[in-house]
Amino acid sequence: xxxxxxxxKVLEAGKFAVTSEIGPPKSADGNVVRKxxxxxxxxxxxxxxxxxxTAIVRLSSxxxxxxxxxxxxxxxxxxxxxxxNRIAIQSDILGAAALGVKNVxxxxxxxxxxxxxxxxxxVFDIDSMQLIRMLKDMRDAKKFQCGDEMxxxxxxxxxxxxxxxxxxxxxxxxxxxxxxxxxxxxxxxxGIYDINRFEKWLEEARSEGLTEKVYILGxxxxxxxxxxxxxxxxxxxxxxxxxxxxxxMKNAADPKQEGIKIAIETIEQLKDMKxxxxxxxxxxxxxxxxxxxxxESGLLPRPSV
Amino acid sequence: MDEILEMLARYERILLLxxxxxVTVCLAGGExxxxxxxxxxxxxxxxxxxxxxxxxxxxxxxxxKEWVEEIKDRVEGVDVVMSMACGVGVQLVAEMYPEKPVFxxxxxxxxxxxxxxxxxxxxxxxxxxxxxxxxGGVCPITRCAKSLLNGPCGGSxxxxxxxxxxxxxxxQVIYDRLKKTGRLEWMNNYQPPRDWSTAGSGxxxxxxxxxxxxx
Numbered sequence: 001x002x003x004x005x006x007x008x009k010v011l012e013a014g015k016f017a018v019t020s021e022i023g024p025p026k027s028a029d030g031n032v033v034r035k036x037x038x039x040x041x042x043x044x045x046x047x048x049x050x051x052x053x054t055a056i057v058r059l060s061s062x063x064x065x066x067x068x069x070x071x072x073x074x075x076x077x078x079x080x081x082x083x084x085n086r087i088a089i090q091s092d093i094l095g096a097a098a099l100g101v102k103n104v105x106x107x108x109x110x111x112x113x114x115x116x117x118x119x120x121x122x123v124f125d126i127d128s129m130q131l132i133r134m135l136k137d138m139r140d141a142k143k144f145q146c147g148d149e150m151x152x153x154x155x156x157x158x159x160x161x162x163x164x165x166x167x168x169x170x171x172x173x174x175x176x177x178x179x180x181x182x183x184x185x186x187x188x189x190x191g192i193y194d195i196n197r198f199e200k201w202l203e204e205a206r207s208e209g210l211t212e213k214v215y216i217l218g219x220x221x222x223x224x225x226x227x228x229x230x231x232x233x234x235x236x237x238x239x240x241x242x243x244x245x246x247x248x249m250k251n252a253a254d255p256k257q258e259g260i261k262i263a264i265e266t267i268e269q270l271k272d273m274k275x276x277x278x279x280x281x282x283x284x285x286x287x288x289x290x291x292x293x294x295x296e297s298g299l300l301p302r303p304s305v
Numbered sequence: 306m307d308e309i310l311e312m313l314a315r316y317e318r319i320l321l322l323x324x325x326x327x328v329t330v331c332l333a334g335g336e337x338x339x340x341x342x343x344x345x346x347x348x349x350x351x352x353x354x355x356x357x358x359x360x361x362x363x364x365x366x367x368x369x370k371e372w373v374e375e376i377k378d379r380v381e382g383v384d385v386v387m388s389m390a391c392g393v394g395v396q397l398v399a400e401m402y403p404e405k406p407v408f409x410x411x412x413x414x415x416x417x418x419x420x421x422x423x424x425x426x427x428x429x430x431x432x433x434x435x436x437x438x439x440x441g442g443v444c445p446i447t448r449c450a451k452s453l454l455n456g457p458c459g460g461s462x463x464x465x466x467x468x469x470x471x472x473x474x475x476x477q478v479i480y481d482r483l484k485k486t487g488r489l490e491w492m493n494n495y496q497p498p499r500d501w502s503t504a505g506s507g508x509x510x511x512x513x514x515x516x517x518x519x520x
Binding site for chain 2: 082122134168174178182
């Protein structure tokens with residue numbers, strides 16, 4: 001075992017894993033995190049804590065992860081390279097590990113242009129690929145990026161993102177292979193709406209033997225309305241929403257319930273795909289729907305391993 | 306223009322100093338622009354009921370001492386020098402005439418070439434560690450919004466950068482070029498963290514060509 005994290009144990013045991021996501025508040029109110037934790041408890045194997053997503057300042061991901069630990073859900077602390085250089089990242093990783101965080105998700109981070117501080121200076125000292133390698137070297141070689149050694153290493157289960165819907169499509173599987181070579185243990189994908197394109201990507205990954213080398217959790221983002229679906233299609237770079245799905249949302253009597261239904265159908269499909277090891281449900285500011293989605297997808301009870 | 310007027314508010318005799326090299330080609334600070342700005346300053350002074358003496362002059366290069374030395378008499382005859390060179394020129398003029406206020410007329414933005422007449426794109430950040438021979442002649446440090454070294458982020462779509470549809474995804478261009486020339490290997494291999502000390506993170510940079518140094 002690399003980290004002894006619950007998520008790692010569930011995946012090692014060959015169970016179909018369930019993770020979800022908690023967005024910390026835009027304030028110092030830790031109770032928001034506690035409340036969201038209460039909703040997800042016993043319905044997921046671990047919950048991601050976003051790291052200032054869309055470059056909007058929020059309660060820190062590691063601090064929120066620490067609250068999750070107190071509340072009894074295993075956190076996956078997201079870590080972007082947008083706001084920290086290699087010194088700050090390694091320091092934060094040591095701190096997170098000391099607090100008991102065992103899963104970290106390595107990300108580039110949304111550009112600050114999208115956030116509430118567009119005039120800020122970004123960092124990008126290293127990229128997400130190099131972050132993966134850095135954490136692996138810290139864990140396995142007990143070495144900092146500079147080569148210095150440490151006594152007690154952070155025992156981490158290292159995650160990263162993959163986006164089968166971004167371009168150039170032909171490079172996306174190579175990029176996955178690069179992340180595996182860099183040392184990633186698990187992947188959470190971008191939200192899947194175009195299931196055909198996802199399958200094409202997965203098939204390529206399978207034929208390269210990559211699905212044997214890394215755990216892949218398919219991303220699912222429940223839609224709230226046809227408007228939201230259109231927004232994602234047109235405004236969120238690197239996402240694909242087929243028109244048929246937008247029409248389905250448009251014609252639904254209860255669009256919110258339809259969105260949940262689509263999410264459940266997607267999970268059912270993912271469960272049957274060889275090379276998919278779990279699901280990552282991102283119900284953005286809609287965490288209260290996660291228990292229903294997990295239950296209706298037949299993923300309860302969560303295994304205790 | 307307001308910034309310039311604010312800088313010059315206290316001064317009457319102004320030397321408006323153009324530069325005949327890069328900023329001339331970029332239509333930002335050559336003889337023509339010196340003439341335009343001088344006219345604007347005179348009109349403004351008249352509107353305010355003030356007198357302004359604007360001396361217009363453009364030298365070949367403000368980044369070389371030999372050229373800057375030649376304007377000694379002109380500089381002595383004014384209260385302030387408003388340099389229309391890039392930040393390098395402004396600094397050299399200020400260094401050579403320390404008793405005189407020297408102000409920048411331009412906000413120096415970047416190194417780039419004109420994509421078409423009147424539109425410039427940034428191409429080089431002078432990072433001191435060039436990868437253009439590997440990256441298909443496209444600089445990922447400058448032209449990727451996140452300066453990534455291991456391929457495109459998840460926001461690359463239809464060849465566009467996630468931050469602006471008007472900006473090409475540098476990594477899409479790199480991918481296409483390397484593919485065309487059979488050199489995709491570089492992109493498929495892991496690229497380690499960079500040494501940014503050559504890019505300005507190591508403090509102000511200096512460059513020495515020893516054989517050219519005279520004593």
